[in-house]
Amino acid sequence: MELQFECKKTGNGSASLKVIGDVTIHTSPKLREQLKALLVPDTHEVRVLLGEVEFMDSSGIATLVEGLRWSRASGGRFVLAGLHDNVRDVLSLAKLDSVFDIEECSG
């Protein structure tokens, strides 16, 4: 299944990326591309909306970790929002749920 994205940027340096579909070893490079395009110096907050992602494997988790690293390196905030139970469970299994800034609502 192809990943779909809806990207919104606001004038105050915030951006949101809605991800739709499964994030796997075959689709995570697309997610990486989208995140890389958002994480530019004038963006101080990126919210990744994951309410419509029902399955994510380790390559997806690694991609989110990469986004978190990029964001931290530029002093920005990287937020995961509206996680599906399955994705929250995988983050917990990887012991990364406390590493990410996670919001309940998808905004």
Added chain:
Amino acid sequence: MKAGMGCSCSGEDSQVETLTCELNCESKCIDFLRSVVVIMTKRMGMNPCHSNRVALAVDELFANIAEHGYAGRPGRIEFETRIDAHGSKGKELVFNFRDYTHSDWTYQECETHASGCEPRAITPGGLGLKLIREVADCFEQQKLADGNRWHLTFCVHGSE
């Protein structure tokens, strides 16, 4: 469909039903395997969370064989799944993979790259194998002269 090149089912013995397939390690097979996992976990009576964990483990193992064993190139993988009503730990959902890779890799070697919650330590291959060990009741690799045999087992837990 090229993903599932040959499948067969056996279920004459009501205690054991087996599905066997010969796959090519390409992207379509992930979707095929996911569908098989959905059916088998439902038949096992697993809850949605447990079913997702089984799907995760099967996905990760297949991806690791494809990426590390076959280095992203097409390659033959034999796949078998069955429900064993009288396994060593009770009712068991079993997945067996057989690859014909010649590269000298093991899951233990890959796993040394992933160590807990430090983001710098995360690598996809290492994390994937760590996740498999977290969710599977049994995860074994048998190295053969011409490849590897991989064995995954899942049991039904508690209130499922």
